[in-house]
Structure formats: C-alpha cells, structure tokens
Amino acid sequence: MANQSRWDGASVILAKRDGLELPAEAIQWFIHNYTIGTVPEEQAAALCMAVYFNGLSEAELLAWTNAMIDSGDRTDLSAVHRPTIDKHSTGGVGDKVSLILVPLMIACGAAVPQLAGRGLGHTGGTTDKLAAHPGFNASLSPEALIAQLNSVGGVIGAAGDRIAPADAKLYQLRDITATVASIPLIASSIMSKKIAEGTQGLVLDVKVGAGAFMTDIDQATELAETMVRIGNDAGVRTSALLTAMDVPLGRMVGNTLEVDEAIDTLKGGGPADLLEVTLALAEEMNRLAGLTADPAAILASGDVFPIYEQMIAAQGADPRAPLPRCEHTHEVKAPTAGWLVGMNARTVGLASMRLGAGRAHREDSIDLGAGIECLRKPGEEVALDEPVFKLHASDPDLFSLANEMLLESLSFSKSQPTLPPLIIKRVGPTH
Ligand code: URA
Numbered sequence: 001m002a003n004q005s006r007w008d009g010a011s012v013i014l015a016k017r018d019g020l021e022l023p024a025e026a027i028q029w030f031i032h033n034y035t036i037g038t039v040p041e042e043q044a045a046a047l048c049m050a051v052y053f054n055g056l057s058e059a060e061l062l063a064w065t066n067a068m069i070d071s072g073d074r075t076d077l078s079a080v081h082r083p084t085i086d087k088h089s090t091g092g093v094g095d096k097v098s099l100i101l102v103p104l105m106i107a108c109g110a111a112v113p114q115l116a117g118r119g120l121g122h123t124g125g126t127t128d129k130l131a132a133h134p135g136f137n138a139s140l141s142p143e144a145l146i147a148q149l150n151s152v153g154g155v156i157g158a159a160g161d162r163i164a165p166a167d168a169k170l171y172q173l174r175d176i177t178a179t180v181a182s183i184p185l186i187a188s189s190i191m192s193k194k195i196a197e198g199t200q201g202l203v204l205d206v207k208v209g210a211g212a213f214m215t216d217i218d219q220a221t222e223l224a225e226t227m228v229r230i231g232n233d234a235g236v237r238t239s240a241l242l243t244a245m246d247v248p249l250g251r252m253v254g255n256t257l258e259v260d261e262a263i264d265t266l267k268g269g270g271p272a273d274l275l276e277v278t279l280a281l282a283e284e285m286n287r288l289a290g291l292t293a294d295p296a297a298i299l300a301s302g303d304v305f306p307i308y309e310q311m312i313a314a315q316g317a318d319p320r321a322p323l324p325r326c327e328h329t330h331e332v333k334a335p336t337a338g339w340l341v342g343m344n345a346r347t348v349g350l351a352s353m354r355l356g357a358g359r360a361h362r363e364d365s366i367d368l369g370a371g372i373e374c375l376r377k378p379g380e381e382v383a384l385d386e387p388v389f390k391l392h393a394s395d396p397d398l399f400s401l402a403n404e405m406l407l408e409s410l411s412f413s414k415s416q417p418t419l420p421p422l423i424i425k426r427v428g429p430t431h
Helices: 009-017 024-035 041-054 058-070 097-108 126-130 142-151 165-176 183-197 217-233 255-266 272-289 295-300 304-314 345-357 396-409
Strands: 085-089 112-116 154-158 201-208 237-244 328-333 338-343 371-374 387-393 410-413 423-427
Touching: 009 024, 009 041, 024 041, 024 058, 024 165, 041 165, 041 183, 058 165, 058 183, 058 217, 085 097, 085 112, 085 183, 085 272, 097 112, 097 126, 097 154, 097 255, 097 272, 097 295, 097 304, 112 126, 112 142, 112 183, 126 154, 126 255, 142 154, 142 304, 154 304, 165 183, 183 217, 201 217, 201 272, 217 237, 217 423, 237 272, 255 272, 255 304, 255 371, 272 295, 272 423, 328 396, 345 371, 345 387, 345 396, 387 396, 396 410
Parallel strands: 085 201, 112 154, 201 237
Antiparallel strands: 237 423, 328 387, 338 410, 371 387
C-alpha cells in the first residue's frame, strides 16, 4: 500500500494545513502507514495539529474513523447470549463510573464488552484504575473476551494492539501534543474503538466543564451529536448524556482511591453525585438494550459487588489482595471560612498527576496509591483551617506544589450556593 499511493506524509499535511478536503484514499494511506510505522510520529503530530485547527468534513471524518477501524480487527460478538451494551466517557476527573456500571449492567441482564483506555492528560483511565488490583489483566484475546461475556457477563479490557491500534498510537501522541480537545479527533478515537469492539448498543457520557476536554455545552453537544451519528450510521444503537465535569466526580481522585470509592458504591453506599451519574447512564443503557431491571434498587442491595469480584478474578486479579497505598499523607486546609462554590476539576486532576497518579510522559509509570481525597465538596460549608483535601504520595516533597495548586482550585462564597445540575441533557434518536 505504501508504494502504490500518490500520497506521502508531507502532502497530506500540506493539504489539511491549507484547508483542503482530503480524499478518503489520502486518509486511509496516512492512518495505515502511521500504524505500521512508515509515517513518523512528527508527521502524525503535524497532521493532528492541522486537524485540530481546520477540523474534518463529514466525509473526511467517516474516512478517518473507518481507517482507524480498519487498522485492526472487528470483534464478532454474535456468539454472546445476552444483549451487548457499552458506555464510554470522553474523560473526566474522579470518573470511576465504569467500575460500577459494568457489573451493574451485568446484574440488569446485559453483556458489557468494555474496552477502555489509559489516562489522558489530566483525566484518569479505567484500565489504570483496575491495575490497582494485583494481577489484573486488561489484555484479552477475542476468544477470552467472548468466553467471559458468556460466563461472568462483562469485561473491562484494553483496546490494545488488536482493536483500532491506530488509535492507541494517536491517543498517546495527541496527549503530548495538545491535540486532544478536537471534536473530530475525539469522535473518531472513541467511535473507532467502539464500532470495532462489536457492541450492539452504546451510551456516551460526554463530559462538559472545567475538567472536561469540552468546556462549553455547545461544543459538547456537537461532539455528542457527531458520535451519535457515527454510531447509528454504523449500526450501533447510540445515544449520549451530557454530564457536568466542573468538579471531580465523587470524593476520590487517583487509582486505588477511586477503586475504594467504587467498591463502597458497589456495596450499596457511595456519594450522591457518583450515584446520580451512574444510574442515569444505567437507565439509558437499559433503554437501548431493551432491559427493564431497576438499576437503583439493584445497586442499593449491594449484590453488584460479588459480580465485580467475579469479573476482576476472571481477569487474573485476587479481589482480596490489598491495594497499593502510599506511605505519606498531607492535609490541605481551608484558607478562609465560608461555603465552597467551586473546585476546578482540571486543577485537581493535574495536582493528582503531580502526586504520581497520572503520567506526564507516555512511558511514565503510575504510583497507583497516589491521589487526592476531597474531604469537602462544593455546596458544603467549611471552617477556617478545616481540612478540605487529604493528599496521598510516596514522596512527601510532592505535597507543596499540589497544596498550592489545590488552594487555587477552590472558590468560596458567603452564602449557600445552588449547585448546577449534573445531568445536562440527552442526545440521540428516540429508538
Ligand atoms: N477518550 C478516548 O477514547 N479518546 C479521546 O480522544 C478522548 C477520550
């Protein structure tokens, strides 16, 4: 393919840089050759930046998404006995919803073939969180995936080098070249993985706000509409919920800490905001999959936790093994008395990365125990010097910068604030 095309890396970049519409053949050529390593990283970075500024037409976006799907295999899930339904988030801070939602949807009667990603930028990744369970294996063959869907009912794995491998490379490249927050690049990244994964239905959690890649509702709506269109055109029943990501979801940020909070929720507890988003997504997934179970009652019963244990055990983890923890903690104290109104989720995500919970470079390892407990959240009243955050790190020298950043993330008022709604709107056909 590489030698038969009239395209080369520079000519594709030049055309996109100058605002021309790329033919499907040029896009296929570029994505294929980038995947096999013939097109170098710097040319892919330049093309992503050109797309970031000039966007993709509808035809280009379709060609780009199809080229990403064709870079790997499509999983045939026809041997799975239950209706298949998945969810994907565009990325947030403290977003451990998948850890709860996958076993919850199994309990509701669905099969959930979730292929999730690593952390991106200031946002956490589901496979990184599950790595807190010693022995957890996110790489499954198609045969193992289907077997687990029929035995346990769900799986959380990594797309890896089989499903949309072009995305795995581009995802990491975009992370370090400031080209994540682009509607066509996010839409093609997510939808290529989900279409190739073979699910029948998909609910997208499109995050909007300070801690999301889309910071305003119009952009987030455009992203949601774009993904919903790509999914339904490809035969995947797709809808989206726009949900607020101005402040971290729940109280825990960081891998082990988020697993702790997810387990608490699976046992019937959990913070109200995390429950609200999880249940709204579960209801939408039930609707698309034609299921009638009551997710709120099932989750409150605590019966979902054993399903989570079965799922991670099927993927090599010992559910009873202790999770990695950091030796040092530090409290960030309120600089004033008053009502907490704001806690900038992006700043909290970046502070958590600085403590070791995320990657600054693609080859960095993660300190799974590191992170932030939000002891107080917006809508609560705090006294002067009361601890607002508890930080966890292996190196106490990391606390001072995170302390400074977290103080900057906060805003206060003298009166009790009215908090904005968490579930902003639904986007999608009324199937
Ligand atoms: N999640 C993805 O899978 N891809 C993106 O580009 C952003 C969030």
